[in-house]
Amino acid sequence: VADATARDLGERDLVAAVCRRLTTGPGVLLGPGDDAAVVAAPDGRVVATTDVLVEGVHFRRDWSSGYDVGRKAAAANLADVAAMGGRGTALLVGLAAPPDLSVSWALALADGLRDEARLVGASVVGGDIVASTEIVVSVTALGDLAGRPPVSRSGAAAGDLVVVAGRLGWSAAGLALLLAGADAGPCVDGHRRPRPPYDLGPLLARLGATAMCDVSDGLLVDLGQIAEASGVGAELELSALPIDGPVQAAADLLGLSARDWVLGGGEDHALLATVPAGTRLPESVVVVGRIVAGPGVRVDGLAELPDAGWEHYR
Amino acid sequence: VADATARDLGERDLVAAVCRRLTTGPGVLLGPGDDAAVVAAPDGRVVATTDVLVEGVHFRRDWSSGYDVGRKAAAANLADVAAMGGRGTALLVGLAAPPDLSVSWALALADGLRDEARLVGASVVGGDIVASTEIVVSVTALGDLAGRPPVSRSGAAAGDLVVVAGRLGWSAAGLALLLAGADAGPCVDGHRRPRPPYDLGPLLARLGATAMCDVSDGLLVDLGQIAEASGVGAELELSALPIDGPVQAAADLLGLSARDWVLGGGEDHALLATVPAGTRLPESVVVVGRIVAGPGVRVDGLAELPDAGWEHYR
Numbered sequence: 001v002a003d004a005t006a007r008d009l010g011e012r013d014l015v016a017a018v019c020r021r022l023t024t025g026p027g028v029l030l031g032p033g034d035d036a037a038v039v040a041a042p043d044g045r046v047v048a049t050t051d052v053l054v055e056g057v058h059f060r061r062d063w064s065s066g067y068d069v070g071r072k073a074a075a076a077n078l079a080d081v082a083a084m085g086g087r088g089t090a091l092l093v094g095l096a097a098p099p100d101l102s103v104s105w106a107l108a109l110a111d112g113l114r115d116e117a118r119l120v121g122a123s124v125v126g127g128d129i130v131a132s133t134e135i136v137v138s139v140t141a142l143g144d145l146a147g148r149p150p151v152s153r154s155g156a157a158a159g160d161l162v163v164v165a166g167r168l169g170w171s172a173a174g175l176a177l178l179l180a181g182a183d184a185g186p187c188v189d190g191h192r193r194p195r196p197p198y199d200l201g202p203l204l205a206r207l208g209a210t211a212m213c214d215v216s217d218g219l220l221v222d223l224g225q226i227a228e229a230s231g232v233g234a235e236l237e238l239s240a241l242p243i244d245g246p247v248q249a250a251a252d253l254l255g256l257s258a259r260d261w262v263l264g265g266g267e268d269h270a271l272l273a274t275v276p277a278g279t280r281l282p283e284s285v286v287v288v289g290r291i292v293a294g295p296g297v298r299v300d301g302l303a304e305l306p307d308a309g310w311e312h313y314r
Numbered sequence: 315v316a317d318a319t320a321r322d323l324g325e326r327d328l329v330a331a332v333c334r335r336l337t338t339g340p341g342v343l344l345g346p347g348d349d350a351a352v353v354a355a356p357d358g359r360v361v362a363t364t365d366v367l368v369e370g371v372h373f374r375r376d377w378s379s380g381y382d383v384g385r386k387a388a389a390a391n392l393a394d395v396a397a398m399g400g401r402g403t404a405l406l407v408g409l410a411a412p413p414d415l416s417v418s419w420a421l422a423l424a425d426g427l428r429d430e431a432r433l434v435g436a437s438v439v440g441g442d443i444v445a446s447t448e449i450v451v452s453v454t455a456l457g458d459l460a461g462r463p464p465v466s467r468s469g470a471a472a473g474d475l476v477v478v479a480g481r482l483g484w485s486a487a488g489l490a491l492l493l494a495g496a497d498a499g500p501c502v503d504g505h506r507r508p509r510p511p512y513d514l515g516p517l518l519a520r521l522g523a524t525a526m527c528d529v530s531d532g533l534l535v536d537l538g539q540i541a542e543a544s545g546v547g548a549e550l551e552l553s554a555l556p557i558d559g560p561v562q563a564a565a566d567l568l569g570l571s572a573r574d575w576v577l578g579g580g581e582d583h584a585l586l587a588t589v590p591a592g593t594r595l596p597e598s599v600v601v602v603g604r605i606v607a608g609p610g611v612r613v614d615g616l617a618e619l620p621d622a623g624w625e626h627y628r
Contacts, residue, residue, distance in 0.1 A: 080349040094450075096368050205471070
């Protein structure tokens with residue numbers, strides 16, 4: 001059925017074919033196929049978040065495979081769970097897609113969701129497939145805090161260090177390369193399949209992170225949101241920002257600024273956190289600035305416009 | 315801002331305006347506005363289900379208000395939770411909508427989701443709003459089983475009674491009336507805002523229901539799915555089917571068959587369950603047939619095609 005379309009198969013057979021690709025781990029008490037799934041919530045609480053991807057806005061089918069879109073949609077949600085200090089346990093997927101969608105694309109999407117979920121031990125437990133004119137993938141992730149309080153955006157205090165874990169600027173560089181006609185390379189791969197540092201969310205929570213979020217709108221914007229929610233300001237030090245080799249190489253190739261991608265690019269789903277000064281950090285966590293009393297975000301002492309990141313309808 | 319559009323407001327202000335409409339109950343440990351919400355799962359498990367509504371497929375903006383769509387989207391999901399024997403605790407909402415969507419429509423949608431959730435004590439705890447060309451509303455409901463096992467579709471046994479709670483045929487009759495040019499009346503209201511009998515899901519579970527689902531694709535189709543999942547057959551008795559006054563009146567008015575709507579209409583989200591013979595049932599639960607050993611669904615002894623209900627891509 002590799003070349004069949006959703007219309008050829010019909011909703012029920014398509015759902016059945018998708019379900020056959022899925023596997024469920026031990027935390028899934030009742031998997032896909034009933035009115036609802038049942039998932040373990042060991043500490044009596046569940047973390048829950050929803051992110052939506054739309055074709056033409058968040059992905060292009062000529063640039064990303066169904067598998068890539070599945071990986072990316074799962075990553076965006078599982079990174080949100082990690083940013084609370086949690087670990088993803090389950091995904092639910094609402095897929096709206098046109099009747100001429102190829103079945104193989106839908107199955108690859110399911111494979112991508114499954115494989116990204118598996119990185120944290122989570123499973124795809126449910127969803128819905130409906131007819132539409134464009135592809136919309138709405139993913140909900142559930143997660144477990146293992147008894148810890150959630151790390152919100154609002155707990156940063158003056159004197160805290162601003163730290164980053166994971167990639168910055170890769171997805172933005174990859175997008176620029178795709179727009180310029182490239183179709184391979186580490187940043188392009190990074191755009192197609194972000195690699196959030198899932199394990200570092202719970203680790204930063206255990207280390208006493210006072211605030212945390214994932215970088216989905218750009219470092220400056222997301223740090224601005226932590227600062228605003230916490231009633232503080234933040235100072236970033238340009239020389240401390242990690243500019244990875246592939247990002248610098250892409251900037252050199254295109255004659256663009258790697259720093260702009262690192263400060264303004266979203267979708268890598270790095271983790272951005274604040275921790276008390278003196279916190280002993282693992283090597284993969286980089287100190288990029290500090291929290292100050294005054295409002296706003298400054299880079300090397302200069303005020304930055306807080307709304308440089310991506311915003312829908314703008 | 316009643317006449318403003320999503321484009322006028324921008325994503326962040328629109329999300330903020332939606333969040334101001336929401337209220338959160340005691341089971342919400344961390345509400346909207348962070349990377350993820352945190353919801354109580356008192357018995358260490360969480361029920362989870364996702365349903366997607368698409369404009370032009372599941373609703374028309376000239377027939378249903380934003381408030382109606384919110385009520386309906388919440389109801390479809392909360393009924394799935396009830397059909398497991400659970401009670402809804404939280405909703406998450408992925409909204410994809412065009413830039414020219416009026417802000418007042420989006421706020422009415424949020425109000426409808428909030429008010430339907432409130433019927434069971436649930437809260438809207440999170441979501442995402444993104445730009446698209448058509449309106450897609452993807453809702454995930456979470457729920458609580460209060461320590462009981464979930465009631466799946468697969469536990470029906472020969473000799474069990476087939477019972478129904480809630481409305482049958484109202485939404486189908488309402489749709490027929492709308493197509494015929496009507497725009498008011500009890501069935502039209504029922505199409506716009508289904509009224510699932512939420513409390514009867516947990517009650518039927520406590521009474522020992524062996525299988526349960528909500529009627530979302532039509533009584534015959536959904537009973538066929540219980541029978542198939544359970545490896546049994548079912549016999550419906552036509553004279554036992556509840557044909558409510560407004561449904562019969564709509565059929566008389568249009569010269570159509572009320573029985574067809576009752577047997578084939580979905581979207582009222584009635585509860586369909588099987589219970590052991592001899593179970594003492596509340597008055598609002600109607601016995602409509604029984605489970606038999608053989609496969610398939612028969613009505614008054616005649617075999618029925620199992621795929622008469624709604625299926626996407628067909």
